[in-house]
Amino acid sequence: MGAVGESVTLAVDMMSGDQTLATRLKACRHFAATNENVTLLLVGDEATLREGLRRRADDWQVIHAPDVVAMDEHPAKALRHKSDSSLHKALELVRDGQAQACISAGNTGALLAVSRHILGTVSPAIKRPAFIAPLPAEGGGTWMLDLGANLEVSAEQLLQFAQMGSVVATKADEPPPRIGLLNVGSESMKGSKIVQNAAKLLEQSGLNYVGFVEGHDIFTGKVDVVVCDGITGNVALKSAEGAGALFLKKLSEALDKGMFTKIALLAARRALKAAAQEIDPRQFNGASFVGLNGVVIKSHGAADSLAFEVALGYAAKEARAGVPEAIRQLMGES
Amino acid sequence: MGAVGESVTLAVDMMSGDQTLATRLKACRHFAATNENVTLLLVGDEATLREGLRRRADDWQVIHAPDVVAMDEHPAKALRHKSDSSLHKALELVRDGQAQACISAGNTGALLAVSRHILGTVSPAIKRPAFIAPLPAEGGGTWMLDLGANLEVSAEQLLQFAQMGSVVATKADEPPPRIGLLNVGSESMKGSKIVQNAAKLLEQSGLNYVGFVEGHDIFTGKVDVVVCDGITGNVALKSAEGAGALFLKKLSEALDKGMFTKIALLAARRALKAAAQEIDPRQFNGASFVGLNGVVIKSHGAADSLAFEVALGYAAKEARAGVPEAIRQLMGES
Numbered sequence: 001m002g003a004v005g006e007s008v009t010l011a012v013d014m015m016s017g018d019q020t021l022a023t024r025l026k027a028c029r030h031f032a033a034t035n036e037n038v039t040l041l042l043v044g045d046e047a048t049l050r051e052g053l054r055r056r057a058d059d060w061q062v063i064h065a066p067d068v069v070a071m072d073e074h075p076a077k078a079l080r081h082k083s084d085s086s087l088h089k090a091l092e093l094v095r096d097g098q099a100q101a102c103i104s105a106g107n108t109g110a111l112l113a114v115s116r117h118i119l120g121t122v123s124p125a126i127k128r129p130a131f132i133a134p135l136p137a138e139g140g141g142t143w144m145l146d147l148g149a150n151l152e153v154s155a156e157q158l159l160q161f162a163q164m165g166s167v168v169a170t171k172a173d174e175p176p177p178r179i180g181l182l183n184v185g186s187e188s189m190k191g192s193k194i195v196q197n198a199a200k201l202l203e204q205s206g207l208n209y210v211g212f213v214e215g216h217d218i219f220t221g222k223v224d225v226v227v228c229d230g231i232t233g234n235v236a237l238k239s240a241e242g243a244g245a246l247f248l249k250k251l252s253e254a255l256d257k258g259m260f261t262k263i264a265l266l267a268a269r270r271a272l273k274a275a276a277q278e279i280d281p282r283q284f285n286g287a288s289f290v291g292l293n294g295v296v297i298k299s300h301g302a303a304d305s306l307a308f309e310v311a312l313g314y315a316a317k318e319a320r321a322g323v324p325e326a327i328r329q330l331m332g333e334s
Numbered sequence: 335m336g337a338v339g340e341s342v343t344l345a346v347d348m349m350s351g352d353q354t355l356a357t358r359l360k361a362c363r364h365f366a367a368t369n370e371n372v373t374l375l376l377v378g379d380e381a382t383l384r385e386g387l388r389r390r391a392d393d394w395q396v397i398h399a400p401d402v403v404a405m406d407e408h409p410a411k412a413l414r415h416k417s418d419s420s421l422h423k424a425l426e427l428v429r430d431g432q433a434q435a436c437i438s439a440g441n442t443g444a445l446l447a448v449s450r451h452i453l454g455t456v457s458p459a460i461k462r463p464a465f466i467a468p469l470p471a472e473g474g475g476t477w478m479l480d481l482g483a484n485l486e487v488s489a490e491q492l493l494q495f496a497q498m499g500s501v502v503a504t505k506a507d508e509p510p511p512r513i514g515l516l517n518v519g520s521e522s523m524k525g526s527k528i529v530q531n532a533a534k535l536l537e538q539s540g541l542n543y544v545g546f547v548e549g550h551d552i553f554t555g556k557v558d559v560v561v562c563d564g565i566t567g568n569v570a571l572k573s574a575e576g577a578g579a580l581f582l583k584k585l586s587e588a589l590d591k592g593m594f595t596k597i598a599l600l601a602a603r604r605a606l607k608a609a610a611q612e613i614d615p616r617q618f619n620g621a622s623f624v625g626l627n628g629v630v631i632k633s634h635g636a637a638d639s640l641a642f643e644v645a646l647g648y649a650a651k652e653a654r655a656g657v658p659e660a661i662r663q664l665m666g667e668s
Contacts, residue, residue: 151525151526184564187406189408215574215575216573216575216576216579218576219576220580234548235549235569239574242551242552242553243578244577244578246613250612250613251585254606263598264598264601265601266598272602275581275584276581278584279584
């Protein structure tokens with residue numbers, strides 16, 4: 001918290017998602033109070049938002065959007081018939097330069113369709129945008145893409161995912177990010193034809209490509225970016241979350257069952273909490289839809305206020321880093 | 335340990351894998367000492383094995399196989415030029431009815447190719463065998479297939495995986511196993527065409543199909559069998575292992591860093607160990623290559639003696655349950 005950087009404006013879709021409006025408002029309030037040089041534009045039904053903001057309503061910029069895209073609404077329908085929705089309006093603010101990033105916890109399919117329609121890709125060379133997010137790993141975190149935007153991909157798309165991932169993972173004054181291609185084994189003969197062909201493209205790409213990686217390598221810090229198709233990425237991410245949750249539960253049960261003194265139990269629970277926080281999925285909430293002509297961050301639909309605030313911070317960071325422009329430049333060169 | 339059941343003979347490939355022979359021998363000794371009605375046939379170079387067994391060599395049945403398939407050997411080469419290998423001989427013992435199951439920690443690709451060649455599928459209806467294994471979950475465990483034998487699958491193959499998984503997961507006097515199809519979302523419109531078509535086939539299959547499941551559902555006990563293609567299954571399994579290992583490490587670090595009394599630290603470490611044991615990948619070592627005309631268990635190549643012993647127990651259980659015959663019957667009916 002408390003990051004300071006150049007001035008940035010974020011358009012926040014306040015109406016979409018499974019959480020309550022109060023949850024999103026709480027996140028916005030705390031984020032605004034602890035981050036300098038950030039302006040939040042709250043997008044949604046004005047009366048509802050003012051009511052939620054109550055006495056302090058005048059302190060906030062509210063952009064009126066009377067309609068909402070439902071969580072189970074078909075993306076094509078959302079695209080065609082919901083042009084007054086908070087999702088549309090928030091994305092239009094980015095398109096029109098009034099905001100540098102959009103955050104939504106809404107319907108993923110609708111976000112994909114509407115953001116592609118309103119913003120377009122940042123370069124004509126880009127075949128399809130992809131979802132990227134950081135995952136916890138030894139030594140910090142690993143970026144992974146695609147996390148579910150593209151169910152079927154070509155070798156050329158995997159190369160583009162690697163290029164976009166490399167831009168996102170680049171840190172000033174550090175060597176270029178190490179890129180790994182997710183596969184069922186690390187031996188060069190392993191994998192599908194698509195992955196085999198993608199490996200050949202990556203070897204000639206000029207990126208810091210280190211070869212095939214396996215599922216467990218996402219968490220070991222072996223690479224900075226893991227590249228895969230959207231099905232594999234989505235399942236890997238959710239499997240890891242599921243395994244972590246099961247472990248946490250078993251550990252808590254073992255503590256309950258064990259014959260420990262109160263002080264021992266307290267110590268163990270404190271360590272457990274500290275460790276769980278470091279890899280808490282809430283601390284990693286938010287996937288960026290890279291390849292678009294603007295920063296679009298998808299928050300988990302059921303994110304609590306802490307997690308939603310993480311997504312807001314992620315949006316500010318990507319906007320300040322100028323990720324879309326950097327991708328456009330890289331694509332123009334390649 | 336100590337399971338008693340009908341008499342069963344297991345052919346153990348003693349030469350393949352990344353562990354030492356001593357590790358495999360230790361597992362065999364302990365398994366034989368704690369399990370009744372089980373005969374182990376130790377397959378490998380006779381002189382090497384007798385040397386390893388030393389004084390008690392006469393107590394064991396050794397089947398001589400002078401050759402070994404290397405871990406990095408190409409499957410096609412192993413198939414054609416290694417007919418005197420421990421892998422070939424162990425599988426031939428199953429084919430010839432001298433053993434009811436084969437266990438190997440060797441080269442997965444070679445195991446797939448050689449076992450299909452020597453044993454064949456259990457029914458002409460079966461398109462491709464698949465790797466199935468139990469994963470830790472709330473309330474016990476979840477079976478998952480395919481874990482990497484089939485990188486590209488059709489909707490019909492996914493249906494067959496579900497049928498084979500249902501046979502493996504069936505328990506006497508219990509309702510039929512609940513089958514879930516792994517997807518990027520649980521809504522019916524989600525997923526690739528193959529998964530969409532597989533869902534339609536599963537709805538009409540007569541199996542206890544409950545619908546789409548997501549990565550985290552592998553660990554919640556929501557279903558008994560998770561069905562997917564081999565890439566997704568392999569990555570999900572390894573991601574879960576990686577996430578678990580990271581959590582364990584972070585937790586251990588948190589305990590080291592914390593200011594705890596010795597007694598509190600001891601108690602916390604004991605609880606951590608108890609929880610970790612319940613979901614220890616070693617306790618779940620061994621994937622069964624189902625759909626073959628015989629029981630074939632693949633152990634992790636780097637399995638320690640505990641893990642290798644788990645794989646031996648798994649082989650005995652599947653052989654006693656008559657899994658291949660039950661699959662043949664189900665396929666004949668469908």
